[in-house]
Amino acid sequence: MEHCLFCRIAAGTLPTELIYQDEQVIGFRDLHPQAPVHCLFIPRQHITTLNDLTPETDVIMRHLFRGARQIAVQEGIAEDGYRTVINCNVSGGQSVYHLHLHLLGGRSLHWPPG
Numbered sequence: 001m002e003h004c005l006f007c008r009i010a011a012g013t014l015p016t017e018l019i020y021q022d023e024q025v026i027g028f029r030d031l032h033p034q035a036p037v038h039c040l041f042i043p044r045q046h047i048t049t050l051n052d053l054t055p056e057t058d059v060i061m062r063h064l065f066r067g068a069r070q071i072a073v074q075e076g077i078a079e080d081g082y083r084t085v086i087n088c089n090v091s092g093g094q095s096v097y098h099l100h101l102h103l104l105g106g107r108s109l110h111w112p113p114g
């Protein structure tokens with residue numbers, strides 16, 4: 001997956017400051033933040049979209065949310081609240097085809113998201 005942007009970040013060939021890492025997942029700040037706190041959590045393993053989940057990827061999903069929760073606490077947004085988002089495919093607004101969980105917070109977020 002040498003052409004996958006997030007695989008390159010996971011492999012360390014595209015230098016990015018990591019804010020979270022465990023054996024399954026890494027986290028870093030979004031390049032185009034949509035909120036004062038906007039972080040991304042990605043599996044180290046390439047998974048293209050949410051449609052590609054299998055029973056074997058359940059452990060990865062747990063780690064994605066665990067990472068987001070930990071960073072929400074560290075960033076001081078857990079009490080006020082925050083949003084986690086996974087965009088899937090074109091209509092879902094996915095632009096990078098390596099599964100990722102957005103963590104957004106630090107301001108009041110609108111609903112519906114548009």
Ligand code: DGP
Nearest residue numbers: 005028029030031032087093094095096
């Ligand atoms: P999505 O639209 O759900 O596929 O979100 C992709 C996000 O990835 C988008 O918010 C911008 C972010 N992004 C794209 N390229 C880079 C990059 O090279 N570094 C970082 N940190 N974020 C990126």
